[in-house]
Amino acid sequence: MLVDTPVSEGVPIPHAVSRLRAERLARSAKPFMARGGIKGQRCSDCRLVPSHCMCSVRPELPVQAGMCLLMADIEPLKPSNTGWLVADLVHDTFAFGWARTEVNPTLLALLADPQWQALVVFPGEFAPPERVVHTVPAPHSGKRPLFILLDATWSEARKMFRKSPYLNALPVLSLNPEEISRYELRRSGRDDHFCTSEVAALCLALAGETHAARTLQAYLDVYTHHYLQAKHQLPPQWDGAAHAQLRALRIQAPHFKASVITKL
Ligand SMILES: [Zn+2]
Numbered sequence: 001m002l003v004d005t006p007v008s009e010g011v012p013i014p015h016a017v018s019r020l021r022a023e024r025l026a027r028s029a030k031p032f033m034a035r036g037g038i039k040g041q042r043c044s045d046c047r048l049v050p051s052h053c054m055c056s057v058r059p060e061l062p063v064q065a066g067m068c069l070l071m072a073d074i075e076p077l078k079p080s081n082t083g084w085l086v087a088d089l090v091h092d093t094f095a096f097g098w099a100r101t102e103v104n105p106t107l108l109a110l111l112a113d114p115q116w117q118a119l120v121v122f123p124g125e126f127a128p129p130e131r132v133v134h135t136v137p138a139p140h141s142g143k144r145p146l147f148i149l150l151d152a153t154w155s156e157a158r159k160m161f162r163k164s165p166y167l168n169a170l171p172v173l174s175l176n177p178e179e180i181s182r183y184e185l186r187r188s189g190r191d192d193h194f195c196t197s198e199v200a201a202l203c204l205a206l207a208g209e210t211h212a213a214r215t216l217q218a219y220l221d222v223y224t225h226h227y228l229q230a231k232h233q234l235p236p237q238w239d240g241a242a243h244a245q246l247r248a249l250r251i252q253a254p255h256f257k258a259s260v261i262t263k264l
Helices: 016-026 083-089 105-112 154-162 196-206 210-231 241-251
Strands: 066-071 093-097 116-121 144-151
Touching (some): 016 093, 066 105, 066 196, 105 116, 210 241
């Protein structure tokens, strides 16, 4: 393990995105004020105002795959960043700030770690065809998939993809949006692009971790609900559809087979 990850007992260690946010804040000359952000105190674990804190429903489940978030400079500071949710759910989530002129040696060590099969998640049309894959290769030699997600705006992500030579040797996992319906995932209607946690959910589904994929999607829905309710100064609906879906998934044991889950 290269980077500490949260533990479920005792005082939890802040996850990788939380630590990256703290590092980024420490470098800020002036306080970051998110556009449309909510002023006042926020929970340090879920980033919501205390009245809308959703830490009590944070899922805990075993996830085999790892996630490596390469985050654009300002991304860890955005209250709406969903890479944070990925780190909440996927135990082995790593997060690095991206810079054009330098690379974190810990990231290079992670990419070279033989326990992982790293895949860059990016549209295949931007990569040479020989690098592009559409499925997650079956585990071999005990390797676990490590999904590299470029957590940024689309224009930033394209620049990151082009100007990160250390990614050039890795396969490019190109996602087909049609796969969403196949895995019973769906868009949350946040904007025109898939957000980071939606992409991560699809990666988990492709890796065969359907329960984790659906849980991450449901967790995003709960986060979106709490975020918007807080923004509109309305209370969260703990008995609403988003929470009901997350509760239903929690009841299902992670070792349930996918064929059983789809019938529930
Ligand atoms: Zn909280």
